[in-house]
Amino acid sequence: MTPPSPGAVTAYLAEQFRSELELFRAALEQAPGDAFHTPRMCHSPAWHALHIAEWLRLMVLDDRTPNYHHLGWEDNTRVQALGTQPAPVSESDPRERILAALDDTGAQVVAWLEQASDSALDGEVFSAATPSGTRPRRLALGMQLRHIGYHRGQLNLLLKA
Numbered sequence: 001m002t003p004p005s006p007g008a009v010t011a012y013l014a015e016q017f018r019s020e021l022e023l024f025r026a027a028l029e030q031a032p033g034d035a036f037h038t039p040r041m042c043h044s045p046a047w048h049a050l051h052i053a054e055w056l057r058l059m060v061l062d063d064r065t066p067n068y069h070h071l072g073w074e075d076n077t078r079v080q081a082l083g084t085q086p087a088p089v090s091e092s093d094p095r096e097r098i099l100a101a102l103d104d105t106g107a108q109v110v111a112w113l114e115q116a117s118d119s120a121l122d123g124e125v126f127s128a129a130t131p132s133g134t135r136p137r138r139l140a141l142g143m144q145l146r147h148i149g150y151h152r153g154q155l156n157l158l159l160k161a
Contacts, residue, residue: 007117013141014113017060020148021106024052027155028099036095040158046091048151049098053089053105055147058082059125059140060109073128082126 028036031045038044043051050070057063058071067085074080089101121141124134135143 009118009121010113010116013121013145014110016145017106017113017148018110020145020152021102021110024148024152024155025099025102025106027152027159028102030155030159035159036098037092040161041154043154043158044091045155045158046093046095046098048155049102050087050089050091052148052151053102056105056109056144059127059144061105061112062125064126071128076128078126078133079128 028045028049036045039047047070051072054068054070058068064082065085066082067087068079068082069087070091071079071082074083089098091098121138123137124132125137125140127133127135127140129135
C-alpha cells in the first residue's frame, strides 16, 4: 500500500468540512422568516449557527478569545472562563449577520486545513468534557465534523416541529 502524500489528511478534512458546512448552511436556509430566531426543541436555528461557529473557532482554529456564549456548556468552569467578554454576534442579531459569522468561520477552517501540513494536526486543543481540559486535535476535528452533522439533524427536526 502506498503511504498518503504529505497533506493528504488535511486536504481530505478540508473537503469534508466544506461539504458538511454547505449542508448545514442549506438546513439553516430552510428556516423561514422569524422561525430563524424562534427557539424550538430548546434552541433556535440562529443559536445552532452560532454554536457551530463557536465550536469550530475554538477547537479547529484554537482561538481562545474569551467571547464564547453559545457553546452549550456554560455551566462548566472552563467554558465560563471563555465567556468573559461580549460575544461578537448574538442570537438576536439579524439573520444575515449570524450566517455571515458562520460562513466566515467556516471559510477560515477550510483555508487553515488547505494550507496545513498533516503534522499541524498533532497536539491538543480545548475540551470542556475531558479531565485534562484538552483532547488530541485529530480526534477533535473528527468530533467537529460529526457535531456539524448532528446539529444539521437537529435543525431538520426542529423545523418539522
